[in-house]
Amino acid sequence: xxxxxxxxxxSDLLEAARLPRSSYYYALAxxxxxxxxxxxxxxxxxFSRTPNGCGHRQIAMSLRAEQGAVMAxxxxxxxxxxxxxxxxxxxxxxxxxxxxxxxxxxxxxENVIGRDFGADGPWEKMGTDVxxxxxxxxxxxxxxxxxxxxxxxxxxxxxxxxxxxQQHELLDQLLAKMPEGSAPVLHSDMGWQCxxxxxxxxxxxxxxxxxxxxxxxxxxxxATEQVFGHMKVTDNGNRAVGEDHRRKCA
Numbered sequence: 001x002x003x004x005x006x007x008x009x010x011s012d013l014l015e016a017a018r019l020p021r022s023s024y025y026y027a028l029a030x031x032x033x034x035x036x037x038x039x040x041x042x043x044x045x046x047f048s049r050t051p052n053g054c055g056h057r058q059i060a061m062s063l064r065a066e067q068g069a070v071m072a073x074x075x076x077x078x079x080x081x082x083x084x085x086x087x088x089x090x091x092x093x094x095x096x097x098x099x100x101x102x103x104x105x106x107x108x109x110e111n112v113i114g115r116d117f118g119a120d121g122p123w124e125k126m127g128t129d130v131x132x133x134x135x136x137x138x139x140x141x142x143x144x145x146x147x148x149x150x151x152x153x154x155x156x157x158x159x160x161x162x163x164x165x166q167q168h169e170l171l172d173q174l175l176a177k178m179p180e181g182s183a184p185v186l187h188s189d190m191g192w193q194c195x196x197x198x199x200x201x202x203x204x205x206x207x208x209x210x211x212x213x214x215x216x217x218x219x220x221x222x223a224t225e226q227v228f229g230h231m232k233v234t235d236n237g238n239r240a241v242g243e244d245h246r247r248k249c250a
Contacts, residue, residue, distance in 0.1 A: 100191030112211035117223040119149035127224035187211040
């Protein structure tokens with residue numbers, strides 16, 4: 001309205017906007033303060049960690065874990081809008097077409113995580129999944145275990161086939177690194193690999209609690225899915241998985 005006040009009478013502008021004169025002058029006397037400006041620098045640094053940036057939920061989780069900030073996800077979204085940063089929308093591609101769901105072929109588990117991806121420390125809540133990368137020579141499948149607290153991929157396996165051999169290689173690496181006395185929750189979708197008796201039994205014997213997304217609810221495993229999304233934004237992640245698998249097969 002300030003840009004029009006020199007061209008039109010203020011009374012006409014207020015009438016057109018149906019805004020009381022008192023509200024207009026109150027807003028002029030009380031300019032809107034920025035949202036949590038003390039966290040802007042930290043938020044910008046977190047946003048810059050990935051080539052395409054990251055969303056407000058990821059930034060919120062990182063601010064809570066690293067800065068001890070007490071804030072809602074929507075507060076971070078508001079803060080990002082004021083800062084002028086936003087995570088680019090990742091378009092659906094052929095890389096998203098792999099689906100490990102084959103129905104109920106083994107054991108399934110309740111959703112213990114319940115979309116609460118926050119954790120007080122590492123080796124408390126973790127996620128796993130399998131995704132497909134297309135390479136010039138064929139397809140590579142990447143299976144990681146992602147720690148929700150440390151934001152690290154603590155174990156991973158690449159393979160040309162998303163089979164149980166890959167899953168047991170992943171589990172060998174995970175259990176070898178798991179600190180003594182820890183009992184993490186490992187969340188996954190209802191993919192056929194995670195329902196297999198051999199997989200479930202090894203986790204149970206190690207004290208790992210299984211948690212599963214509901215059928216058709218990819219957001220239930222959103223913390224792990226976003227890792228795949230960021231990797232696939234650029235060709236760098238695509239090439240990295242392919243190079244890792246070629247080195248293993250050499």
